[in-house]
Amino acid sequence: MLDGWEGKADKLQRRLQLEMEEWKLTNSDGTFNESRYREILVDQKLKPDLKVVNSTTVSSGQLPPKPELSLMEVWNIYCEYRKHDLRESTFVSTYQGQYKNFLKSAIEATKSEDALKIRNWLVENRNPKHVRQLLSNLSKAYRMGIKNKLLTHNPFEGMAEEITTKGTKGKTQNEVETENDDDVLDRAKAYTWDEREIILDYIKNNCPHWYFFTSFKFLTGCRTGEAIAFMWCDIEWEKERILIRRTYDVTTKKF
Structure with a gap:
C-alpha cells in the first residue's frame, strides 16, 4: 500500500470538489471532462505525465481551437x-x-x-x-x-x-408620474358590494362548485394560489382568525 495514501486521497477529493464547483469537470454537452481529470491526477503526482497523440492534431502540432458554445x-x-x-x-x-x-x-x-x-x-x-x-x-x-x-x-x-x-x-x-397608493381601502379600486353579489349569484347558478371558493376569495382578499393551499389546520378557532401560510404554484404543481 502507498505510504500516506489517506492524505493524498483527501487532498485529491478537495481538489476535485473545487473543480466541480467551477464547472471544470463537465464538458459543454454535460459529459465528464476526462482530459481535465487526467490533468489533475498528473498535477497531484498520482499519474505520469504522458503526452497523448490525437488524430485531430493539425500539422503544427497544436490541437484545433475549441468551437464556441451555441x-x-x-x-x-x-x-x-x-x-x-x-x-x-x-x-x-x-x-x-x-x-x-x-x-x-x-x-x-x-x-x-x-x-x-x-x-x-x-x-x-x-x-x-x-x-x-x-x-x-x-x-x-x-x-x-x-x-x-x-x-x-x-x-x-x-x-x-x-x-x-x-x-x-x-x-x-422614469417619466411616469406614479399615483400615491396611500388608501388601500379605496372602494374605486375594487368591486362594489352589488357587483360582488351579481358575480357570486352567477357562479352559484352556473358553476356552483366554485361558489364557496370565490366567496372565500372575496371575503379574505387572498390570492388564488393561497386559497387553493388553504387547509383546516390554518384556522385558529379560538382567536377567530385564519392563517395564510402557503401557496400553490400551477406551473410546478407544488405547494
Missing part, C-alpha cells in the same frame, strides 16, 4: 447554475419557459445567433421589460462562461442598459 448551450449552462438560487416556479416558468422560448423564437426568426440581430428582433416582437431582463441575464451568462474559460467574449455586454422601458402613454419609466 447561444442555447450558454443559456442552459447558466440556467443550471442559477437553478438553486431561484424559486422553483420562477426557474421553470421564467428561465426555462418564457426566456428560453424568447431565444428560440429569435434564433428561428433571424436564422442566426448574431447578438445584435437577436436583440433587435426581441425588442420589436416582445415586451421591452422582459427583453431587458433577458439580455441582462444573457450578459451574465456569457461573463460566467468567460470566467470558466468556456467562452472568449461577451456579445451581449451592455445591451440591456440600452433598452428604455416604455410606461404610461409612451413615456419612459
Whole structure:
C-alpha cells in the first residue's frame, strides 16, 4: 500500500470538489471532462505525465481551437447554475419557459445567433421589460462562461442598459408620474358590494362548485394560489382568525 495514501486521497477529493464547483469537470454537452481529470491526477503526482497523440492534431502540432458554445448551450449552462438560487416556479416558468422560448423564437426568426440581430428582433416582437431582463441575464451568462474559460467574449455586454422601458402613454419609466397608493381601502379600486353579489349569484347558478371558493376569495382578499393551499389546520378557532401560510404554484404543481 502507498505510504500516506489517506492524505493524498483527501487532498485529491478537495481538489476535485473545487473543480466541480467551477464547472471544470463537465464538458459543454454535460459529459465528464476526462482530459481535465487526467490533468489533475498528473498535477497531484498520482499519474505520469504522458503526452497523448490525437488524430485531430493539425500539422503544427497544436490541437484545433475549441468551437464556441451555441447561444442555447450558454443559456442552459447558466440556467443550471442559477437553478438553486431561484424559486422553483420562477426557474421553470421564467428561465426555462418564457426566456428560453424568447431565444428560440429569435434564433428561428433571424436564422442566426448574431447578438445584435437577436436583440433587435426581441425588442420589436416582445415586451421591452422582459427583453431587458433577458439580455441582462444573457450578459451574465456569457461573463460566467468567460470566467470558466468556456467562452472568449461577451456579445451581449451592455445591451440591456440600452433598452428604455416604455410606461404610461409612451413615456419612459422614469417619466411616469406614479399615483400615491396611500388608501388601500379605496372602494374605486375594487368591486362594489352589488357587483360582488351579481358575480357570486352567477357562479352559484352556473358553476356552483366554485361558489364557496370565490366567496372565500372575496371575503379574505387572498390570492388564488393561497386559497387553493388553504387547509383546516390554518384556522385558529379560538382567536377567530385564519392563517395564510402557503401557496400553490400551477406551473410546478407544488405547494
